[in-house]
Amino acid sequence: MTASDDKFYHARVTRRVDFAPDLWMFRIQSGEHFNFLPGQYATLGVEEGGKRVERPYSIASSPAEDEVEFFFELVPEGALTPKLYKLQPGDELLMRKAPKGRFTLETANGRTNHLLVSTVTGVAPFVSFIRTLSKDWKEGRFDGAHKLFLLNGASRPWEFGYKDELTRFAEELPFLKYIPTVSRPWDHADWPGEIGRADDILRKYADQWGLDATNTHAYLCGHPDMIANSKAILKRRGFLDKIAIKEEIYWIPAK
Numbered sequence: 001m002t003a004s005d006d007k008f009y010h011a012r013v014t015r016r017v018d019f020a021p022d023l024w025m026f027r028i029q030s031g032e033h034f035n036f037l038p039g040q041y042a043t044l045g046v047e048e049g050g051k052r053v054e055r056p057y058s059i060a061s062s063p064a065e066d067e068v069e070f071f072f073e074l075v076p077e078g079a080l081t082p083k084l085y086k087l088q089p090g091d092e093l094l095m096r097k098a099p100k101g102r103f104t105l106e107t108a109n110g111r112t113n114h115l116l117v118s119t120v121t122g123v124a125p126f127v128s129f130i131r132t133l134s135k136d137w138k139e140g141r142f143d144g145a146h147k148l149f150l151l152n153g154a155s156r157p158w159e160f161g162y163k164d165e166l167t168r169f170a171e172e173l174p175f176l177k178y179i180p181t182v183s184r185p186w187d188h189a190d191w192p193g194e195i196g197r198a199d200d201i202l203r204k205y206a207d208q209w210g211l212d213a214t215n216t217h218a219y220l221c222g223h224p225d226m227i228a229n230s231k232a233i234l235k236r237r238g239f240l241d242k243i244a245i246k247e248e249i250y251w252i253p254a255k
């Protein structure tokens, strides 16, 4: 079952940053330009002993970058992440040439606010949205008419990965608000920010920012419980039609 060149890039890791013992990012070079839309995912794989293991991963980079970036969480008993975790710059992995997914920004139908809710690695597609819009704004292709409101939940402060970059973007981009929130603050007395899970603070910020079903699309990404809770809250606020809420559920909890 060798990966054929017409379907797979034999990509190389060019850079790796470890944020925590079980959270890291890497950037890869695929050798060709990889065309995708911000918010889509790539299928990554590792082949060992003639066996290939593949999983989907949201792309954190913007299509304008010459490398493709991912944010991973190690699942210690998982089939693929322990293999990805071993990879260092220079090592090879497989990436399917076809990007996938519809978790893209909806800009066509009149709602100009975009409420982005994520847990830990679920921030990746939103990083891609923001990097892309930031470049478009600076280069005059985006007028700032669409506004992004990002809630990013984690248990502990070191799990955010992209907090510094997103904080800088929020300081310079008039169309971005960014709230990282920590759900286990008792271990981190020095955490200066918001407290609670992303879905716990959703109502408060939706009210504060004036986000309702007439003017807002919601995008939920990451932990299945956050997505279920946020969907229930948003439905009670009138987010009822199919495109009002988009979701990217990263895993199905084991029964």
Ligand SMILES: Cc1cc2nc3c(=O)[nH]c(=O)nc-3n(C[C@H](O)[C@H](O)[C@H](O)COP(=O)(O)OP(=O)(O)OC[C@H]3O[C@@H](n4cnc5c(N)ncnc54)[C@H](O)[C@@H]3O)c2cc1C
Pocket: 041, 055, 056, 057, 058, 059, 070, 071, 072, 073, 074, 075, 077, 078, 079, 080, 081, 082, 101, 121, 122, 124, 248, 249, 250, 251, 252, 253, 254
């Ligand atoms: C569209 C899409 C995009 C995704 N993007 C990302 C991403 O950007 N970064 C990322 O790290 N993951 C992402 N995932 C999850 C990823 O595809 C894998 O499921 C995950 O990395 C685990 O793979 P594994 O082979 O190591 O574990 P598996 O062998 O697939 O899973 C073992 C067990 O762990 C559970 N599990 C899987 N992931 C987690 C988790 N994070 N926490 C707790 N339990 C888990 C599974 O339900 C299963 O019971 C995405 C999933 C989807 C569907």
